Amino acid sequence: MTEESSSTKTRLLSRGLTGGIHPPVKSDLGYWLSIRAGALIFGAAIVLFVWSILHQSLSAWTSHGIHILTGTVWSPSTSNYGALPLILATLITTAVALLVAVPIGLGTSLTIIFFLPQRLKTPITSLVELLAAVPSVVYGLWGLFVLVPWMNTTIEPKLASITGGGFPFNGATNGFGLLLASIVLSVMILPTIVAISRDVIAAVPHEQIEGALSLGATKSQTLLKVVLPEARTGIFGAITLGAGRALGETIAVAMVIGSNPQIPKSLFSTGATLSSTIATEFGEASGAQLAALGALALILMVITASVNAGARTLTRRALRGHA
Amino acid sequence: MTDVLMDLPPDPILERRRVIQETASKKIGRRQLNSRILSGVFGLTLVLSLIPLVSVLATLIKRGVGVISWGFLTHDPIQPTLINQNAVGGIGNAMVGSLVVDGIAALVAVPLAILIGLYLAETESRTANFMRAITEIMTGLPSILLGVFAYIYIVLTMKAYSGFAAIVAITFLMVPVITKAAETAIRGVPHTLREAGLALGARNSKVSRGVILPVAAPGLITGVLLSLARAVGETAPILLVIGISGRTDWNPFHQMSALPLDIYQDSASGYASQQQEAWGIALVLVVAVLVLSLGSRFVAARMRREQR
Structure with missing residues (x-):
């Protein structure tokens, strides 16, 4: 009798309801092992993945050293592997994409939550989410055949006339380049920013909003001075997540940036990002170039993994704060 | 009493109330006007964010629909020549390639991911938390890094490009x-159901298979379909490892073709026929992705209704 009840207790404990760290009863050993085996296989695959990229780039680090990070010339034909132009282009396109996408994304989230009538909310939200479903290569194609002519004839001359041909809108215009890549990226990260910021904005306590309104603030004042500050941690999380996506986006950027690894002199210049260089040069690479591309992959992995880890911390903290 | 309050450290809520009252004390008419204008600006941002979607879909339909035909979907491509510039071939090889690569990948990924999901949902340990963090970070890593990984382990080892490397x-x-x-779906299953199953004497494996997974099924299916939608459109990792093939070939250990890869390669071509083909494939791809993501919603909603 006592034996039976204690075995039931063990089963319940082994069930994970109390933590799952207790050793399982015999009949459950198979299950206990199999879910851990699944996790173990994937964990091992991740270790292999990180190791493969470290290992691949090893010979590049030993032969070029820190020069890979600081070198200003990326030219495989002369065995110059300096990733600075690529890192700069990656950072610039991401920054400009954020400059465009963040205000539009936040405005969209606020509109969806506070201005749209109830019956429009779901359809409009689904439409914005559809933006995330379109594959990256289709955005590239769209950029190439729809945006390039438009940029070339309308947008770039207009921007150039605003600064009088000065920085950052200087130099020859041809449609391709950093600016077009940034615009395509901003479209691609918009749904990410909207989805996350909508969640955190919707989580702002009603009392705060009603309190502000009752104190005589108008709707817009409430949104700008109460809702946005209250949701700021989560909004930073959304922005960081968008940045992570933009930093690593490959195919769409490779199609519109011009694939010309050089230190960008203006937003109109062509360039190449870390990921677009891997995509365009990997096919013909061997030996030292392959190792250098491995080093680019490592740089990209370190940057995006830390940005994503930061985004995860921010969004979790924000959503827990209101839960 | 007031003195005591004054000595308190600045309270963020009081501070915010002060800011609000200050702004509120400005003229009401002007503030209303500003508010209207700002509301207009917010509305404008929503319109701005929908323009790209409308533009992409409109271009896809305008340039893509004319290309689609049964022959286009099933035949193999024709290499354009100077004499025969306008011949649009088929994409049968890429359809088969995408089907084989994404299908096999899903067959491997779904059971593995469900096991990991069970593990993450049912254990609370440091290892589980760490695995959860790593999994989430992996979701955001650039897909091309996985192409580099598959290249190093599969292509270099087997000394050949292959669909298999793309599957990995x-x-x-x-x-x-x-x-x-x-994990989210399994965590959403009420504790009482698990306990009831255990109380009836079922083993853990039986409870998971017979109770938890069926109840979590709508969420699981949504996840699977959404991940398939993402996988079908992935170009970067495939580009590095799959090689190239102009013929329909079901053998994943050969070089293959895939829909998104064909768009990428056709877009760089100077031939009008190839560009037309790229738009045709893009339309097929977007329709597939839309069917998968809308389908996931439909299936999930329907299953939830039936469960009730």
Whole structure:
């Protein structure tokens, strides 16, 4: 009798309801092992993945050293592997994409939550989410055949006339380049920013909003001075997540940036990002170039993994704060 | 009493109330006007964010619909020549390639991800938390890194480009996405159901298979379909490892073709026929992705209704 009840207790404990760290009863050993085996296989695959990229780039680090990070010339034909132009282009396109996408994304989230009538909310939200479903290569194609002519004839001359041909809108215009890549990226990260910021904005306590309104603030004042500050941690999380996506986006950027690894002199210049260089040069690479591309992959992995880890911390903290 | 309050450290809520009252004390008419204008600006941002979607879909329909035909979907491509510039071939090889690569990847990824999802949902330990964090970070890593991974382990080892290497990369991409969905769905199953199953004397494996997974099924299916939608459109990892093939070939250990890869290669071509083909494939791809993501919603909603 006592034996039976204690075995039931063990089963319940082994069930994970109390933590799952207790050793399982015999009949459950198979299950206990199999879910851990699944996790173990994937964990091992991740270790292999990180190791493969470290290992691949090893010979590049030993032969070029820190020069890979600081070198200003990326030219495989002369065995110059300096990733600075690529890192700069990656950072610039991401920054400009954020400059465009963040205000539009936040405005969209606020509109969806506070201005749209109830019956429009779901359809409009689904439409914005559809933006995330379109594959990256289709955005590239769209950029190439729809945006390039438009940029070339309308947008770039207009921007150039605003600064009088000065920085950052200087130099020859041809449609391709950093600016077009940034615009395509901003479209691609918009749904990410909207989805996350909508969640955190919707989580702002009603009392705060009603309190502000009752104190005589108008709707817009409430949104700008109460809702946005209250949701700021989560909004930073959304922005960081968008940045992570933009930093690593490959195919769409490779199609519109011009694939010309050089230190960008203006937003109109062509360039190449870390990921677009891997995509365009990997096919013909061997030996030292392959190792250098491995080093680019490592740089990209370190940057995006830390940005994503930061985004995860921010969004979790924000959503827990209101839960 | 007031003195005591004054000595308190600045309270963020009081501070915010002060700011609000200050702004509120400005003229009401002007503030109303500003508010209207700002509301207009917010509305404008929504319109701005929908323009790209409308433009992409409109261009896809305008340039893509004319290309689509049964022959286009099933035949193999024709290499354009100077004499025969306008011949649009088929994409049968790429359809088969995408089907084989994404299908096999899903067959491997789904069971693995469900196991990991069960593990993450049912254990509370440091290892589980760490695995959860790593899985989430993997979801956000650039997909091309998985292409590099598959190249190093599969292409260099087997000394050949192959659909198999693409399958490895795509599986790796799908697992974290499905795992996340599976964990959320499994955590959503009420504790009472698990306990009831155990109380009836069922083993853990039986409870998971017979009770928890069926109840979590709508969430699981949504996750699987969404990850498939993502996988079908992935170009970067496939580009590095799959090689190239102009013929329909079901053998994943050969070089293959895939829909998104064909768009990428055709877009760089100067031939009008190839560009037309790229738009045709893009339309097929977007329709597939839309069917998968809308389908996931429909299926999930329907299953939830039936469960009730």
